[in-house]
Amino acid sequence: MFSISLKADSLSKIYGTGIIGRRRCIFRKVSFEVRPGETFGLMGPSGEGKSTLGRVIAGLEKPTEGTVYYNGSPLSEMKKIGHAAFRRKVQIMFQDPTDAFNPRKKIGRSVSEVLTLLKTPDTEHVLKTKEMLMTIGLSEEVLSRYPSQLSGGQLQRLALGRILLLEPEYIVLDEPTSALDVSVQAQTLHMLKKVQTEKNIGYLLISHDEAVIRFMSGSCGSLENGQLKIID
Numbered sequence: 640m641f642s643i644s645l646k647a648d649s650l651s652k653i654y655g656t657g658i659i660g661r662r663r664c665i666f667r668k669v670s671f672e673v674r675p676g677e678t679f680g681l682m683g684p685s686g687e688g689k690s691t692l693g694r695v696i697a698g699l700e701k702p703t704e705g706t707v708y709y710n711g712s713p714l715s716e717m718k719k720i721g722h723a724a725f726r727r728k729v730q731i732m733f734q735d736p737t738d739a740f741n742p743r744k745k746i747g748r749s750v751s752e753v754l755t756l757l758k759t760p761d762t763e764h765v766l767k768t769k770e771m772l773m774t775i776g777l778s779e780e781v782l783s784r785y786p787s788q789l790s791g792g793q794l795q796r797l798a799l800g801r802i803l804l805l806e807p808e809y810i811v812l813d814e815p816t817s818a819l820d821v822s823v824q825a826q827t828l829h830m831l832k833k834v835q836t837e838k839n840i841g842y843l844l845i846s847h848d849e850a851v852i853r854f855m856s857g858s859c860g861s862l863e864n865g866q867l868k869i870i871d
């Protein structure tokens with residue numbers, strides 16, 4: 640049935656094929672749904688395949704079996720244009736914000752490059768950048784800094800801000816606070832919630848921290864021994 644969601648339908652992932660490769664099943668027949676404005680939390684022990692599942696649902700890797708549905712359309716059947724739209728509307732944010740920015744470029748330039756790629760007219764760059772900074776709660780001062788001159792929390796906000804320029808419908812948040820000081824973890828989670836409410840974005844939140852998952856998620860599951868156990 641058609642539904643506005645990002646849906647994992649019976650996804651399996653097996654690594655290692657070919658003549659000498661040993662096959663290893665990372666997860667099998669995993670199903671869940673991320674709806675606009677809601678969070679599905681994915682937890683589980685290290686190495687169980689949470690990040691792999693995040694990459695599969697974001698279209699960065701293909702499942703071995705099963706289907707990802709984006710607003711009712713199977714990703715595997717999308718033509719080039721549909722796939723390009725999907726890649727823009729479904730974004731992924733990684734754990735370490737220092738990897739998200741070129742260390743040799745000032746933040747303002749990194750942001751402006753995204754706007755240029757999006758074909759935003761030059762006359763709108765200032766306004767779009769100001770709006771984005773307001774959403775993530777940072778001042779314009781950060782634009783003249785290099786990434787090394789900012790804290791992990793500020794960089795993680797900017798990583799999200801740059802994603803927001805693409806106007807995503809869904810974001811895979813892969814351990815978004817694990818690389819941050821404990822003091823800024825809570826602020827970052829509150830900011831993520833605020834942005835979700837304002838923009839009606841669906842999150843797949845990956846975390847090994849059950850407290851983070853419980854705080855953020857309407858529904859959640861744990862990936863263990865290749866199976867997703869839905870938690871009430």
Ligand SMILES: Nc1ncnc2c1ncn2[C@@H]1O[C@H](COP(=O)(O)OP(=O)(O)OP(=O)(O)O)[C@@H](O)[C@H]1O
Binds near residue numbers: 689
């Ligand atoms: N491209 C690949 N080829 C082969 N094996 C891989 C590949 N990518 C990941 N793996 C394996 O898949 C398993 C799951 O990795 P993944 O990073 O998805 O787990 P995770 O639950 O996110 O772990 P963590 O919480 O430590 O980040 C690991 O054993 C990893 O070595």
